[in-house]
Amino acid sequence: xxxxxxxxxxxxxxxxxxxxxxxxxxxxxxxxxxxxxxxxxxxxxxxxxxxxxxxxxxxxxxxxxxxxxxxxxxxxxxxxxxxxxxxxxxxxxxxxxxxxxxxxxxxxxxxxxxxxxxxxxxxxxxxxxxxxxxxxxxxxxxxxxxxxxxxxxxxxxxxxxxxxxxxxxxxxxxxxxxxxxxxxxxxxxxxxxxxxxxxxxxxxxxxxxxxxxxxxxxxxxxxxxxxxxxxxxxxxxxxxxxxxxxxxxxxxxxxxxxxxxxxxxxxxxxxxxxxxxxxxxxxxxxxxxxxxxxxxxxxxxx
Numbered sequence: 383x384x385x386x387x388x389x390x391x392x393x394x395x396x397x398x399x400x401x402x403x404x405x406x407x408x409x410x411x412x413x414x415x416x417x418x419x420x421x422x423x424x425x426x427x428x429x430x431x432x433x434x435x436x437x438x439x440x441x442x443x444x445x446x447x448x449x450x451x452x453x454x455x456x457x458x459x460x461x462x463x464x465x466x467x468x469x470x471x472x473x474x475x476x477x478x479x480x481x482x483x484x485x486x487x488x489x490x491x492x493x494x495x496x497x498x499x500x501x502x503x504x505x506x507x508x509x510x511x512x513x514x515x516x517x518x519x520x521x522x523x524x525x526x527x528x529x530x531x532x533x534x535x536x537x538x539x540x541x542x543x544x545x546x547x548x549x550x551x552x553x554x555x556x557x558x559x560x561x562x563x564x565x566x567x568x569x570x571x572x573x574x575x576x577x578x579x580x581x582x583x584x585x586x587x588x589x590x591x592x593x594x595x596x597x598x599x600x601x602x603x604x605x606x607x608x609x610x611x612x613x614x615x616x617x618x619x620x621x622x623x624x625x626x627x628x629x630x631x632x633x634x635x636x637x638x639x640x641x642x643x644x645x646x647x648x649x650x651x652x653x654x655x656x657x658x659x660x661x662x663x664x665x666x667x668x669x670x671x672x673x674x675x676x677x678x679x680x681x682x683x684x
Contacts, residue, residue: 418469596664
């Protein structure tokens with residue numbers, strides 16, 4: 383057997399027992415066992431609004447599961463198997479991936495249990511919009527792969543050559559274009575919150591922004607190339623009360639540089655709710671400092 387086949391077959395042997403087929407209501411897909419006590423990781427869109435469903439493992443074991451928590455804005459959900467689960471898969475780190483690296487997708491596409499496909503990392507740092515009610519959030523650092531993904535792969539494992547799960551397969555964007563939610567520090571925080579609280583609390587600031595290059599004088603002054611242009615300030619929002627205006631260039635928030643929507647979004651978790659957030663903007667060529675106090679995101683906010 384050639385070395386490529388050896389790698390793919392060894393990853394398949396390691397992960398096939400640990401990737402389950404799940405069905406919840408009208409939805410179905412895959413899920414990855416990731417703890418010794420039967421917690422599974424999948425996509426939120428696989429389980430939808432269901433509170434329970436059925437899980438089936440490669441060894442023939444099947445039975446009910448309960449939905450511990452779901453977070454549509456990251457497209458992640460945690461399930462708890464009510465029947466004995468196999469040993470957990472090892473979670474890796476998507477931040478260590480490089481374009482061109484071999485990855486293996488394990489899931490249950492089109493109702494075909496225990497399917498394995500292989501490919502490479504085609505792109506990194508992609509963004510995928512996720513929606514919950516009227517709230518929209520970008521899932522950051524999405525992994526793009528040419529490993530074949532089909533309906534039913536959702537919630538399955540995308541693994542590196544060491545059988546470490548580096549992504550959760552989530553979408554097919556076209557022929558030869560599959561996308562996976564990365565397994566990284568942010569994902570681990572979300573999973574921990576789902577296990578602990580059943581949901582992810584997020585902060586709401588009330589800004590609509592887009593990346594923008596800095597004018598040359600500001601580049602020389604700050605040593606940076608880009609910031610966030612405020613496109614809209616939601617009326618009555620914390621940003622509005624703090625005095626932020628459309629046209630402002632956001633340079634920093636929480637005393638950390640801001641160059642894209644993700645860098646601001648990463649600050650908007652539970653520990654930011656109700657706490658003063660210093661923000662520095664450039665307005666009409668002058669630096670302006672304001673203090674905003676984010677509130678908890680609800681379904682009515684954008």
